[in-house]
Amino acid sequence: MTQHPHTSGRFAGQVALVTGGGSGIGAAVARQLAAEGCAQVHVADVAERNAADVAAGVGGVAHAVDVADAASVDAVVGSVVGTAGRLDVVVHTAGVDDPAAKARILAAQESGHPVDVLCELDDEAWRRVMSINLDGTFHVLRAAVRAMRPQGSGAIVTVGSSAAFDTLVGYPHYAASKAGVHALSQSVAKEAIAHGIRVNTVAPGPVDTPMASRTPAAVRQAMEATGAIGYASAEQLADNICYLASTGAGNVVGAVLLSNGGRFTV
Structure with missing residues (x-):
């Protein structure tokens, strides 16, 4: 592994792991962490070739990981800690959408009929989204807290x-x-802070990523029209995420940071 040459910055000397780091928001986060001094940036993705390309660009290490598989997540975190001796930052960006549901939304939009996804949504499609987005987050949080504690x-x-x-x-x-x-x-977050570990979340609106590129144009246009600002860039989300991971957010615990271009507030 090549050490990144930067020795100053918000993440100077730290060890970071980015899941879903092979593209989109995760890749932008990996690049920013490296640019801000991370000593080691570990890039993990289910698409190992993508992870390798991003890692090569930041002097980091690539890992293959399926976040829906707890053993796969544990193995990656174990490898990072075994190599570096510590783990300072974990950014979990891995996730999926459902192109089939988006196609049904488009069909309804074009026909003028009500959207009908629920009645056509089978157990396999439900479990795919849940296993990667929610189960995967549980697997990453558990492994990261175990390593950092x-x-x-x-x-x-x-x-x-x-x-x-x-x-x-x-x-x-x-x-x-x-x-x-x-x-x-x-x-x-409420549990982990007792061990000095901060957990926070960013909640993006539409972001211009490879995932978003699979959204039908008419659906994308409708989503874009819901806010004063159009689709965010992956780099803008990386800015938000790196703030939450930095000491500048040292008093921020359990936050859900809206990054949605003013579409709504809560």
Whole structure:
């Protein structure tokens, strides 16, 4: 592994793990952590080639991980701690959407008929979204807290969604999974802070990522029109996340930071 050359910055000398780091928000976070001094940036993704490409660009280490598989998550965290001896920052961005549900939303939009997703949503599609978005967050939080507790410090940032508050018609499984991420993260935050570990969440609105590129154009246009600011960039979300992971947010625990371009407030 190549050490990143930066020796100053908010994350100077720290060891970080980014799940879902092979693209989108996760890749932007990995790049920013490295640019701000992280000694080691570990990039984990189910798409190992993507993780390798991002890791190569930041002088980091790539890992293959399926966050829905607890053993896979434990193995990655164990590898990081075994190599570096510590783990200071964990950013969990891995997640999925449901292109089939988006296609049904588009069909309803084009036909003028009411959206009908729930009655067509099978158990497999429900479990896929839940197992990656919610179960995966549980696996990462548990492994990260286990690793950080002996050192008495650490920062964890999970990625929820503004869709948990302003639910999109026809997206019940995604909204439920992200609402679960918020509640889970906040509960863990109250427990983990006793060990010096801060847990916070960012709740994006629409973000211009590879996942968003799969959204049908008409649906994307409708989503974009709901706020004064259009789709956020992955780099803007990385700014939010790195703030929550930094000492500048030292008194921020259990927050859900809206980053949705003013679509709504809570």
